[in-house]
Amino acid sequence: MWLHGFTQTKHSGHRFRSILAGSHELLTIDLPGHGENADVSASLDDTADLLAEVLPNDPFILAGYSFGGRVALHFALRHPRRLAHLVVLSATAGIANDDERRARRQRDDELANRIEAIGAEAFLDEWLAQPMFRSLPGDPDERAARSHDARGLADSLRHAGTGTQGDITDPLRHLTTPTLILAGANDAKFANEAIRLGEVIARSTRRLVPDAGHAAHLERPESVASLVATL
Numbered sequence: 352m353w354l355h356g357f358t359q360t361k362h363s364g365h366r367f368r369s370i371l372a373g374s375h376e377l378l379t380i381d382l383p384g385h386g387e388n389a390d391v392s393a394s395l396d397d398t399a400d401l402l403a404e405v406l407p408n409d410p411f412i413l414a415g416y417s418f419g420g421r422v423a424l425h426f427a428l429r430h431p432r433r434l435a436h437l438v439v440l441s442a443t444a445g446i447a448n449d450d451e452r453r454a455r456r457q458r459d460d461e462l463a464n465r466i467e468a469i470g471a472e473a474f475l476d477e478w479l480a481q482p483m484f485r486s487l488p489g490d491p492d493e494r495a496a497r498s499h500d501a502r503g504l505a506d507s508l509r510h511a512g513t514g515t516q517g518d519i520t521d522p523l524r525h526l527t528t529p530t531l532i533l534a535g536a537n538d539a540k541f542a543n544e545a546i547r548l549g550e551v552i553a554r555s556t557r558r559l560v561p562d563a564g565h566a567a568h569l570e571r572p573e574s575v576a577s578l579v580a581t582l
Contacts, residue, residue, distance in 0.1 A: 352378045352402075352411055354419030356441075356566070358478055358504060360386035362496040364416075367572035374580045375412070380405070381498075382422060384507030389500035395511045399426040403433065412582055414438035416568055418507070421516060427530075428522050436582050437526075440533040440575065441541045441565050444548055445518040456514025463505035463512075471501040483538065483565040493569065523551045530555040533578060535563035535570065 353371075355363050361379035371377055383391040383398055393401060399422060406413075413434055415423035420442025427437050446452040466474045475497055479487065487493075498504060509515075530552045534545040536559040549557040560567040560574050568575040 352380070352406055352413050354382060354413070354415030354422050355379070355385070356417035356419055357507060358385075358475060358497050359416075359419075360496055360498050362386070363493060364568050364572070365492055365496065367568040367576055370572055370576035371579060378406075382419065382507075383511065384503040384505075385498040385500075389498060389503030391503075392506045392510050395422055395425045395516055396429065398422050398511060399429045402426055403430045406433065408433070410435035412436045412438065412579075414440070414579060415442065416440045417442065417565070418511070421513070422511070424519060424523070427526055427528050428519065431526065431528055434528045437528045437530040438533065438579055438582070439530070439548070440568060441535065441538065441544075442532075442548065443513065443516075443541070443544045444520045444523055444551070445516040446513065447518045447520065452514060452516075452518075454514075456512070459508045459512035459514040463508040466501050466505045466508070471499045471504060474501065474504070475499075486537070486564045487566055487569055490569075520547070520551050523548070524553070526552050527554060531578065531582065532557045533560060533567065533575065535560050535565055535567040537563060538565045538567075541565060 361381050381388040383393040413423050420439035423439055532545045532548045532555055534541040545557050549555050558578055560571050563571045
């Protein structure tokens with residue numbers, strides 16, 4: 352099961368997904384605030400529980416990128432027996448410092464207001480112009496696959512943005528699910544987050560994707576799919 356990132360949909364990452372589908376039965380779904388589920392508002396924990404209602408009962412591999420990776424971590428904590436393996440790409444266990452987390456939540460709220468003020472298309476232009484995404488290849492199919500509902504994206508930030516996420520470092524120390532932790536080698540912030548996750552998740556393996564930034568599965572789909580396909 353592949354969980355997309357913020358502003359993406361189940362149709363995103365088409366090259367990555369097509370490669371992975373050659374070796375796995377691959378499922379995708381639009382997360383709350385995105386795509387067909389743009390009108391659904393849910394926290395990270397609520398999203399995990401909603402997924403538990405629709406995903407297979409037999410143990411499966413759950414993989415997620417960024418926002419989807421944070422959802423995957425919460426799913427693993429709440430429904431560990433459902434998983435055969437966990438994969439997270441560019442994910443975080445949350446912001447440990449209370450003041451920093453409150454400040455991030457305020458920034459997320461301000462960004463949500465801006466999305467509603469300028470609309471989804473203008474916001475996507477601004478979002479993808481950030482330094483962390485400048486190395487993305489130009490792909491009109493990927494742009495078309497982004498979520499285009501401003502209210503849904505704003506709700507996603509307000510209910511499940513990084514600022515809403517409590518620090519789950521200690522609960523992750525008790526996680527026994529085999530976990531593959533991925534980050535782009537050029538994404539210093541989330542390479543460090545990968546180290547942090549690897550230090551607390553006992554049965555984990557950490558890999559950095561060479562010549563890739565935050566969205567490594569879009570920049571180096573073959574490399575990321577190869578790492579996941581070995582599970």
